[in-house]
Amino acid sequence: MTLNRVMSLEEVVRSIRRKRCESQSLEVRVASQGTRKVYDSMSSFSNHNEGGIIVFGLDESLGFEVVGVHEAQELEKAVTA
Structure with missing residues (x-):
């Protein structure tokens, strides 16, 4: 996917x-797993002119099923800290 x-x-x-897949500029994370590996994705995105998108609340292991975000404020704090 391009972010144009x-x-x-x-x-x-x-x-x-x-598409059932991520891309070079798109990462999917299960929110319950917190910020594990998010920093690697953010670092990788910083090397792209267009940046990237991290989508929380989808589970890749379940075919990208929507599993939701239960503690959105806590997740936001952890990501931005």
């Missing part, structure tokens, strides 16, 4: 679920 045009979150999630 602005996509809504719904479009991003639909694209991930349809």
